[in-house]
Amino acid sequence: MSAPIYTRIALIGLGLIASSMAHAIRRGGLAGEITGYARSAETRETARRINLCDRVCDTAAEAVQDADLVVLCVPVGAMDAVMADIAPVLKPGATVSDVGSVKRHVIDVVQPHIPEGVHFVPAHPLAGTEHSGPEAGFAELYDNRWCLLVPVEGSDRAPVDRLRQLWEGMGANVDEMDADHHDLVLAVTSHAPHLIAYTMVGVADDLRRVTDSEVIKYSAAGFRDFTRIAASDPTMWRDVFLTNKDATLEILGRFTEELFALQRAIRTGDGEHLHQYFTRTRAIRRGIIEAGQDTAAPNFGRETTS
């Protein structure tokens, strides 16, 4: 265990992402002290009971007091209000960061609150599960996953490099990216796929000729994969779609265009078109396995079914 990277880290919001950070920070000895705050008394109670932080505070201001790093771990739509709340008590020289799944919007609402002499380094760890809350976290969540730092224009290098060290200490690989590009990449790799999965699961639920119990009983993969994705937190995802509106809608527009072309191929019996399309998409999967982002090992029929 090396010397702590920050003397005091304050986690604002104590859900899956924050609780996994707390575990990973402790595992790595990366902070002298971790303080935490959550909106509801219930979450604070749970966090105390499981000893998630060194101190769970009853106000955000108290948690932020004297912290050299404050990480906003609340839904994207709550960042503005939370930041307004803590801005007056931030320690000079401190760094504010966040973990929001959308970056342009977070920068737009948080940046104006940042006091002179305080640094702001937005971040987004590409790791999660469909579970929420302070008990959902585990130290390994970020191991070997990417964390994207999205430094705002004109910011100092030192606080960026220090935050990078923290994420690397939590097991992540770190890259830097521009906010708009981040939002477009994530719209493709995460936001649009989530909306599509939500939609497909909703359709299944609607179809009265296929009973829910049949859908559940015979839920083959892909559908089983879709249901897992569609079990993610409704508040978090509502905020993601509302705040990454343009990129998400653009990708969904292209998606429906392509889907229509494939539907037409099915309708007209154009097997050649379908076969070519499916052959092309296979290559991307190979790339992902080669990039070490997933494994090719069979997992006993949990994967594909027809």
Next chain:
Amino acid sequence: MSAPIYTRIALIGLGLIASSMAHAIRRGGLAGEITGYARSAETRETARRINLCDRVCDTAAEAVQDADLVVLCVPVGAMDAVMADIAPVLKPGATVSDVGSVKRHVIDVVQPHIPEGVHFVPAHPLAGTEHSGPEAGFAELYDNRWCLLVPVEGSDRAPVDRLRQLWEGMGANVDEMDADHHDLVLAVTSHAPHLIAYTMVGVADDLRRVTDSEVIKYSAAGFRDFTRIAASDPTMWRDVFLTNKDATLEILGRFTEELFALQRAIRTGDGEHLHQYFTRTRAIRRGIIEAGQDTAAPNFGRETTS
């Protein structure tokens, strides 16, 4: 190990499904002898090298000779020709079955070839992976998965019950269903989700502003799940969509309707609509976990990411 259920089982086609059957049949001692046939000399060579069957034959007719069960394990679009080929040599009293992912079409093309005195019991194991070929199989593929039997009208009970015993011996749970209902249920739980996953991966591949390497590198789940689904065999899936056209197009029609409603909610900022929709889809996931079709255990960030 109990007495074999069939004296000789012939597997026509030696891909993932057939090779997993061969392993599972041997594990359970369910057949006196397994013969096999595949179209290409290469597949037959591989099957011989790995000792997949007791005998790998150079013609389908030879493999089928004296078999009391013949299982068609080829893509749905190839069933007609394969069946025409073997019909003249089927043993009186034998049972023909198949494993095709679509049932109405298979019944329509296979049934007319079935000789007097031969039974036909269509089946569909709801298990698979995205891998293909004789080396992709493993004995556990069907353990605790469903196999749907789709008896044709007026067929004898005895051959249906015997085939059920075989699938149960291979580890599967067996249910019976009518062909049209099967095709609709599978369109919801598997065929439409596959087309959607193929489409989304194709869109990602098209988008030149997001380079392939970024899509691959930062491929978060859901996208990673989509790529796995979209790596499935192009020929098999082309045939599924062309032969389960009506049900698939119906579900896709409903899907695009719902997707448009969600897109409008995003565009107009209707957070309430999104939140309600996402809350409803969560319940289905719970049902699947309770039904034992998947696990709630976190698997270290492989699941959801935003």
